[in-house]
Amino acid sequence: MNYDWSVVWQYRQMLLDGIGITILLTVLTMLVAVPGGILLALMRLSSMPWLARGSTAFVELFRNLPLILVVYWAFYVMPMVSDIELSAFNTGLLALCLNVSAYNSETFRAGIQSIRKGQAEAAVALGFSNTQAMFKIILPQAWRRVLPVLASTWVALFKDTSLVSVIAVGELAHASMTIRSQTFRVLEMLTAMAVIYWMLGYPQAKLVDWIREKYKVNE
C-alpha cells in the first residue's frame, strides 16, 4: 500500500474553502438559533396558550427528527410542496437552524426555570413589568447558567454541519469527499478530514471547559 499525502496539499484551496463554509454555517446557525431559542422558550413559558402550544409543537417536532431527514426534506420536498426554493447552502442553513433552535429553546427554558421565583417577585414588587423582569433580571442570570450548555451545543453543531454535505454544500466534509472521489485517495482524505475536524474541534471543546469554569454560578 502506498500513501500519497500530497493530495492534501494539492487540494488545499478546496479544503480551506470547506473549512470556511463549515465555520460560516456554524456561526450563522448560532446567530439565528440563539435568539430563536430564546424566543421559543419565552413563547413556551408565556401565559398565552396558543403561543405555548405552537412553540411546544415546533420544539418537539424538530428535536425528534433526525437532522439528516430535515436536510433532505428541505432540499427535495419543500420546493415540491411550496414555491420556496433555496440554494443548497441556504437549505442546509435552514435545516440546521430549525434543529438547533429547538435544542436551544429547551436549554433556555431550563435556564429560565432554574432562577428562583423570588427574583421575579422582587423585580415586580419594585414596579417592573413582567417583560422588564424577564429581560433585566431573569434572562441575564439564566444566560450565565446556560452558557456552558450553549458552548457544548456549539461544538456539536460544528461537527453536525457535515450532515449538509448530503445536499452538496461545499463544507469541509463535502470538499473532502469530492477530493476523494476525484483522486481515489480514500485513506488519505478521510484521515486528513478527521485531523482537520479534530484540530478545529479540540480547542473549542477546551474553550467550553474554560467557560464552564469561568461562569460557574456564584450566589
Place this chain on the structure above:
Amino acid sequence: MSTSYTHRPGALREPVLNYRNITKRYGQFQALHGISLDVFKGEVVCLIGPSGSGKSTVLRCTNALEAINSGEILVNGITLPKDDRSIRKVRQRMGMVFQNFELFPHKNTLQNVAIALTTVLGMNVADANAHAARMLEKVGLSDKMENYPANLSGGQQQRVAIARALAMQPEVMLFDEPTSALDPETIGEVLSVMKTLAEEGMTMVVVTHEMTFARKVADWVIVFDQGTIIEQGPSAQIFDNPTVERTRTFLNHLGWSG
C-alpha cells in the same frame, strides 16, 4: 375579634391600607378567612403568629403578588386595581423586603439599588446612581457599593434590599420576616435600620418573629392564627396583657416573658 381603636393614636390619621374581609385559598387550603385590618399613616404594624397562620399571605396580597379570592384591599382609600398597568403604579409606592433578600446576584450593590430607578422611573443612570448611593449611605453601606451580593453578609444583603426598596420613595414598607434568614449576630443591624425608619415616620407593616422588636417598635400588633386575626392592640397590651388565651400560648412558646 376586638377592633376597638380607643388606644390607637394612629387611627386619628388617614388610613394607608384597609383590608376588608379578604379571603385567600390555595386549592383546598384556606389561607385567610375574611381578614379585616387597617394601617394608618406613620404607624408600625407588626403581624405576629405561628408559621402558616397567614401573616405573609396578607403582605403578599397587599402588593398583589398574590390575588385575593374575595374582599377588598384599599390603598389610600382606593381599591387595589386588577389590571397590570395600574397594579404596577401601586407597587411603585410600596417597598417590599423579602425573607431571602432577593438581591439581583448579577448586579453589584449600587446597581441593585439603582436598577428600578432607571427601569421603572426612567431616571438617567447618573441621577439613579447618585440617589442609590444616598440610600446605601442611609443603611450604612457606602463602602460596599462595588460588592456583589455573594460577597456580602446576610445582614448587609438585607440592608441593601431595604435601600433598594427605599430608593423608590415608597409610602409604605412591607417587611416579610426580614430577619428570619439571618445569622443571630447580623439580626441587630437590620432591626436597627428598621427602627430608624420607624422613627422617621415611615408607615411599616412587618411580619416578624422578633418579639422584642415588635414590643419596642410596633404601634399596633396583630396576632394571627390559622388564617384569622385572634387579637390586635397596642404592643404593650398584646405583650404584657394579652386578652386571648391563644396569644398567651403563642408568646409562651416563643419564650416571651414580658
